[in-house]
Amino acid sequence: MALEHAILVSLLEKPGSGYELARRFERSIGYFWTATHQQIYRVLKRMENDGWVAAREVPQQGRPDKKEYSVADLGHAALSSWLHEPIEPESVRHDLAVKIRGAAFDDPAGLVREVERHRRAHTDRLAHYLAGEERDFPPAPGGPPDAERELQHVVLRxxxxxxxxxxxxxxxxxxxLRRF
Amino acid sequence: MALEHAILVSLLEKPGSGYELARRFERSIGYFWTATHQQIYRVLKRMENDGWVAAREVPQQGRPDKKEYSVADLGHAALSSWLHEPIEPESVRHDLAVKIRGAAFDDPAGLVREVERHRRAHTDRLAHYLAGEERDFPPAPGGPPDAERELQHVVLRxxxxxxxxxxxxxxxxxxxLRRF
DNA sequence: CCTTGCTATGCAACCAGTTGCATAGCAGGA
DNA sequence: TCCTGCTATGCAACTGGTTGCATAGCAAGG
Known part of the structure; x- marks a missing residue:
C-alpha cells in the first residue's frame, strides 16, 4: 500500500487539507496515483491517529474552515523506512488490452471508435503534461540543482x-483493427 | 471489473481449468492483467452459477482430475455487451513514482539500487516478450490474416x-538520481 | 517409506478502494 | 428568496483483491 506514502510525499512538498490533497490527486499526483476524497479523508484520519501527520484548524474567510495537515516526525520516519524497503514492480491492469484480444471473438471493427476515444484521452493528457512542463520546468538552468524539482520533473517526463x-x-x- | 471478461477471453482462446487459467495469468494474459488462483476459482464458480461458463470433469492419468471450463452462450453474450460499452482510460498506480518524488526528502542516491532492480525486472520482461514474439509470431506472412493471432500480437507489441x-x-x- | 514438489481445488479473514449519500458554509445570479 | 455551485468534511455499505491456510492425488528420489 502506498496511498499513505503518496499523501506523505504530497504533504512534504506542501502542507494542505484533505480537500486540497484530493484536488492534487486529480492533477499532479494523480498522474501516477489516484484517490477519491473519501479515501483520502479516511486515511488521513488514521494517519493522524498514528501520529504520522498533525492537523491544524485554519479559519478562512469566504469559505468553510479547513484542517491543514503537515507531516510529523513519525510520518517522516515511516516514509523513510518505506523508501528503503524494496517494492515489487507493479502489476498491470489494462482493460483495453482485454477488449482488444476479446474483439477477435466479436467485432474487431466495432472497437475502432472505443480505441479512438482512448487515443484522444491520451493526446489530451499528453498536451496537459507538456503544458505543465513548460509552465513549471522552463529550460532556463536556474542556479544549483534542486532535488525536489528535478525529481518531480523526471516523474513528469x-x-x-x-x-x-x-x-x-x-x-x-x-x-x-482496420484490417478486419 | 474485467477479471470475468479476461477469463472469458482466455477461455475463448482455449478452454481450460482454473489451474491452467492461473498459469496463463502468470504469463501471456498476465502481461496486462494479474490474478491469483484463489480469485480465479472464486470468480469461475460465480460465472458457472450465472451460466457464463460450463464445466466438464476431465479425468487425467498421472495427475489429479480437473474441471475444464468453456464459454457458454450467456458468457459470450456478456463479453459482447461489455465490448460494446465504453470504459474509462485506466487509472495508474506507480509506487515507484511515489518513491522517486519522496526521495527528495530522504536520500536520492539511496534509491539508485532500487531503481536498478526495477530496470532489471523490465529488461527481463522485455527479453521474455521478445522471445515469445519470435516463437509465436514469426515474420513469415503465412496466408490470410487471422484476427485472433493479429490482435494477440498487437497486444504483445x-x-x-x-x-x-x-x-x-x-x-x-x-x-x-545520480546528480545528488 | 518418507519427503519433496508439482498438479489441482478451495475456504475464510482481511484490507483497500469504490459508490452512494449526507451535511454545512458561503458566494453569486436568477 | 431560492437555486446553483464551489469549498470542505465525513459515514456506511459494498466489492474486488490479497493473504494465509487446508486438502488431496500422484511422481520421483533418497
Missing amino acids: GGIAYERMMIAWLDDVLAT | GGIAYERMMIAWLDDVLAT
Missing part, C-alpha cells in the same frame, strides 16, 4: 513518455 | 513498447 508510447501503440492497434 | 519505454525512463531516472 515519465508521464510524457508513457502517453507518447500509448498514442503510438493505439495507432498500431487502430491499423490492426 | 504493446507490452514490448511499454517495457522499452520504462527502461529508457528508468535510465533517465538513474541519471537524475
Whole structure:
C-alpha cells in the first residue's frame, strides 16, 4: 500500500487539507496515483491517529474552515523506512488490452471508435503534461540543482513518455483493427 | 471489473481449468492483467452459477482430475455487451513514482539500487516478450490474416513498447538520481 | 517409506478502494 | 428568496483483491 506514502510525499512538498490533497490527486499526483476524497479523508484520519501527520484548524474567510495537515516526525520516519524497503514492480491492469484480444471473438471493427476515444484521452493528457512542463520546468538552468524539482520533473517526463508510447501503440492497434 | 471478461477471453482462446487459467495469468494474459488462483476459482464458480461458463470433469492419468471450463452462450453474450460499452482510460498506480518524488526528502542516491532492480525486472520482461514474439509470431506472412493471432500480437507489441519505454525512463531516472 | 514438489481445488479473514449519500458554509445570479 | 455551485468534511455499505491456510492425488528420489 502506498496511498499513505503518496499523501506523505504530497504533504512534504506542501502542507494542505484533505480537500486540497484530493484536488492534487486529480492533477499532479494523480498522474501516477489516484484517490477519491473519501479515501483520502479516511486515511488521513488514521494517519493522524498514528501520529504520522498533525492537523491544524485554519479559519478562512469566504469559505468553510479547513484542517491543514503537515507531516510529523513519525510520518517522516515511516516514509523513510518505506523508501528503503524494496517494492515489487507493479502489476498491470489494462482493460483495453482485454477488449482488444476479446474483439477477435466479436467485432474487431466495432472497437475502432472505443480505441479512438482512448487515443484522444491520451493526446489530451499528453498536451496537459507538456503544458505543465513548460509552465513549471522552463529550460532556463536556474542556479544549483534542486532535488525536489528535478525529481518531480523526471516523474513528469515519465508521464510524457508513457502517453507518447500509448498514442503510438493505439495507432498500431487502430491499423490492426482496420484490417478486419 | 474485467477479471470475468479476461477469463472469458482466455477461455475463448482455449478452454481450460482454473489451474491452467492461473498459469496463463502468470504469463501471456498476465502481461496486462494479474490474478491469483484463489480469485480465479472464486470468480469461475460465480460465472458457472450465472451460466457464463460450463464445466466438464476431465479425468487425467498421472495427475489429479480437473474441471475444464468453456464459454457458454450467456458468457459470450456478456463479453459482447461489455465490448460494446465504453470504459474509462485506466487509472495508474506507480509506487515507484511515489518513491522517486519522496526521495527528495530522504536520500536520492539511496534509491539508485532500487531503481536498478526495477530496470532489471523490465529488461527481463522485455527479453521474455521478445522471445515469445519470435516463437509465436514469426515474420513469415503465412496466408490470410487471422484476427485472433493479429490482435494477440498487437497486444504483445504493446507490452514490448511499454517495457522499452520504462527502461529508457528508468535510465533517465538513474541519471537524475545520480546528480545528488 | 518418507519427503519433496508439482498438479489441482478451495475456504475464510482481511484490507483497500469504490459508490452512494449526507451535511454545512458561503458566494453569486436568477 | 431560492437555486446553483464551489469549498470542505465525513459515514456506511459494498466489492474486488490479497493473504494465509487446508486438502488431496500422484511422481520421483533418497
